Amino acid sequence: MNYIIAIDQSTSATKAMLFTDKCEMLKRVNVAHKQYYPKPGWVEHDPEEIYANVLKATAELLKDENPAENTYSLAITNQRETVVVWDKATGKPVCNAVVWQCMRGADICNRLKAEGYGKVVQEKSGLLIDPFFSASGAKWILDNVDGARRRADRGELLMGTIDSWLVWKLSEGRSHVTDYTNASRTMLMNIHTMQWDDELLDIFTIPRTMLPELLPCDGVFGETTLGGIFAEPIKIAGVIGDSHGALTGQMCFEAGLGKATYGTGSSVMVNIGENASPAPDGLVTSIGLAACGKVFYAFEGNIHCTGATLKWLEEQLKMIGSPADVEAEAASVADSGGVYLVPAFAGLGAPWWNDEVKGAVFGLTLGTTRAHFLRAALESIAYQVNDLVKAMTVKAGVALKEIRVDGGPTKNKLLMQFQADCLRVPVNCSDIEEASALGAVIMNGLSRKVWASFEEVARLRKGKWRLEAQDNEERMNVLVAGWHKAVKQLLK
Structure with missing residues (x-):
């Protein structure tokens, strides 16, 4: 062996x-x-x-x-x-x-x-x-x-x-x-x-x-x-x-494929191809991966609070017993009822980069329920990733093909479906346990000629599930515009 x-x-x-x-x-x-x-x-x-x-x-x-x-x-x-x-x-x-x-x-x-x-x-x-x-x-x-x-x-x-x-x-x-x-x-x-x-x-x-x-x-x-x-x-x-190992482990071997790791915060990296475009404000350009005689560049950015928002609901507000409890109640309402939570608990990270602002909630009415609030918290995660990915792909002139995801919050299918609806591209979750280590293993195999090309490696990828955008694009544009309005009120 x-x-x-x-x-x-x-x-x-x-x-x-x-x-x-x-x-x-x-x-x-x-x-x-x-x-x-x-x-x-x-x-x-x-x-x-x-x-x-x-x-x-x-x-x-x-x-x-x-x-x-x-x-x-x-x-x-x-x-x-x-x-x-x-x-x-x-x-x-x-x-x-x-x-x-x-x-x-x-x-x-x-x-x-x-x-x-x-x-x-x-x-x-x-x-x-x-x-x-x-x-x-x-x-x-x-x-x-x-x-x-x-x-x-x-x-x-x-x-x-x-x-x-x-x-x-x-x-x-x-x-x-x-x-x-x-x-x-x-x-x-x-x-x-x-x-x-x-x-x-x-x-x-x-x-x-x-x-x-x-x-x-x-x-x-x-x-x-x-x-x-x-x-x-x-x-x-x-x-x-x-x-970069995680990008490789997720087998993002072509321009327009990106990976998002959902943890306390979120790390997002998008393969922008073989040309090093200048990064959007506040982001950086790095070598994404280099193998098979090719060099692929990537934009990278980090969001401060994604999974941390769910822990805040659990530990500080005592609204849920665990992050796993959010999905069922958030799914009991059709939308957030116009509520937007901007989780700037440690300022806003990429692509906004403002350390001075604090978190805020917008759009509360007498009709707002706990379910609406929980849904707004969940949607804030997807909105932030959407902002970052769009900033990356528009700047690079690259059409996003798919976002490949890992981390605890990916178990929340409501969140992942909303993410696909925001981005208008498929969200694909693999069964990778150790994405960074797998990236190193792939590079090892390419070095030893176990595989002759990226295409051969990509066939080894095993997906858990893949979600396509479903919600009406026009409705999603209205919701995203409402999020941007809430963020901009904090940035005044």
Whole structure:
């Protein structure tokens, strides 16, 4: 048998999974790592702990397997913008990893924006200058860790996102590489030339000698024994950032296919094709996926409160016993009765981007019932995703073909049908348990020539259900216009 070990190194834990060449997951092991908060707004991880957890998780995963009887390879997907700087000779990090949530680079970013670098950074990298991305964290390390700048200038230090760190450690220092998707989240890669960009490196004062080699997601990244588990090294093939892994796992291999993950908030990514269009205001352009000799770009944006709205109804208002209770009562009325809930509990995210506004309810009358209110809360989720997807596709000049969905709220068929009615395209839910890991497995299989094309891979996709738009388009346009009127009243 050919087995793929997939490592999903997320913000909170390392998951090791065993897959077959038919994209079937056989087993999974999860090992959490510690979060460090040394100052308000700062978030760190210990890179050595993360590497140790990869070895621990894979050892547990394979404890009942006989590595000599089967063929194995390794694929990696990872938290993206988190950055590590380490000594090339000793392999020791110069400090803890700066996590994508960390705000220590905010002053650096604000200064660069004030100096007018925002336009060139966005034009070249597709990103907004923000501490969310890797470059400001790396610059902070070089500027503030004792001796780091001097050692970096002498060529003694390396840097990379978590995938680079793991591959370097797993290959015992033989491979310093990254894939295009992770690189596209650093603010240092030119997404048009597919190379590290000298001007961007100068802006962030990062020596080129620190940077990993760039490879497509279906590249061969090195070899590893996984700390001695295997007597002979196995291939590290297939590396991809986690959100891009989910896009790939949902098999969005052509322009106009997008994925929406419904969680506390929602992450939306749409494949916009092989041309890197400028993103709508407040959104970013990244490498969506790169394989089979092709590079597909994607727009990405995040919504603050989707599933969190249902938890608010449960935990704060005590209107429901659990989020699963919403559907039946919301379905007992034909519509929300003109009620609109704008769940700006943490401001409005993409595509509105206003952190100052608060949540509000519009359209209450003496005829409003609890069912109307619950339906309005449910519909607010679909309206927000609709706004974001439409902003993406109109800007890119791409016709949305289908949105592929995952996450807990997808169990709510009323919500998903309303989503299809808003978007006017099918909403398709697959039975994927681990979309990001599956994306890495797909890249691994493409690398090893298990599949020869995206079309061959796409035939493996298994759908749970698919909902077409049903409600009258004219009526839906009126409802969406009412939502926009409510949002704009908050933005005045």
